[in-house]
């Protein structure tokens with residue numbers, strides 16, 4: 469993977485560029501920073517040079533040592549990201565003005581270009597800026613929409629630089645997109661469900677939703693359209709995914725069945741509660757009114773239902789077990805018509821539910837299996853998606 473060229477302009481949100489660099493580095497990517505001359509009024513280039521280990525570029529006409537760096541750097545990068553992008557740089561790009569290093573470099577690059585605007589809401593909504601953005605989009609330049617909210621100037625509205633995580637996720641999608649996932653709809657379920665007895669008491673499990681959220685992030689980066697049906701979690705949804713929040717197993721089933729006909733791949737990573745109370749009371753029950761033994765009934769088995777209704781979908785199941793992992797997961801895979809089973813042992817403290825790491829066993833219906841040793845859920849999600857890519861490519865060859 470080549471490195472990222474990060475163009476940084478003169479906006480108060482310039483400080484977020486440091487976090488963007490850190491996130492790229494945590495993905496194993498090098499970054500070369502290009503600052504506009506006015507950006508150096510906010511931050512010294514030395515900060516970015518220290519963070520990246522590479523000299524920050526500001527001047528077009530440097531010391532004579534690297535006379536045509538705006539051309540030589542072109543071959544070293546796989547993406548030009550401009551974040552924060554001012555109204556000024558957007559206008560210059562839209563009209564082909566090349567009067568400093570960054571604007572000249574934009575005209576020279578052949579890789580994808582991603583622009584993350586940041587400005588006062590009036591500047592952003594100005595018809596001239598909007599026309600410039602429209603023009604650049606038509607030329608194939610990609611944009612990460614700014615967020616709405618309180619701006620540094622004290623005004624409220626659209627114009628706040630998108631979060632570094634969102635910008636990096638969109639960047640990675642542009643450089644990691646895979647043919648197998650283009651135009652594909654990936655439906656992911658995540659998190660626990662809650663089955664209420666009354667407004668303050670419920671049955672659930674310790675699932676944090678992390679595995680499902682990482683799978684959704686990975687599917688987005690690989691180029692898929694992602695629908696994430698999530699039970700209650702504390703995570704921010706990954707960039708670019710369509711999020712549908714649910715609480716109970718029944719709600720999750722309805723949401724999943726609604727999207728199922730459009731889905732090409734379904735990843736059932738949610739830890740759906742197996743049981744719910746017989747009876748759900750609208751008012752909080754008094755302690756003395758609750759009997760010591762409460763009756764429960766099974767919740768709908770969503771995976772089994774999907775297996776029954778399966779047409780062209782590639783169905784991936786997740787089995788959380790404590791002991792006899794392979795046998796129990798293989799039995800579920802066969803019974804539920806699953807194409808790939810991801811089994812994990814949740815008896816350990818450091819893997820499984822609510823932990824950052826996991827260790828899983830992948831099982832295929834033809835008897836093959838693969839153990840993925842302990843690693844972060846981010847890495848596990850990448851390994852699982854690589855196997856799904858193989859299955860998608862096999863299917864494509866069969867058609």
Ligand SMILES: Cc1cc2nc3c(=O)[nH]c(=O)nc-3n(C[C@H](O)[C@H](O)[C@H](O)COP(=O)(O)O)c2cc1C
Pocket residue numbers: 476477478479480481504505506507553554555556557586587588591
């Ligand atoms: C304190 C301050 C904050 C600014 N913030 C922004 C901003 O967020 N977005 C923007 O488009 N312009 C902003 N500007 C105006 C730009 O700095 C100005 O348009 C400049 O010419 C842009 O130059 P550059 O694109 O080469 O960095 C700000 C100016 C000042 C003084």
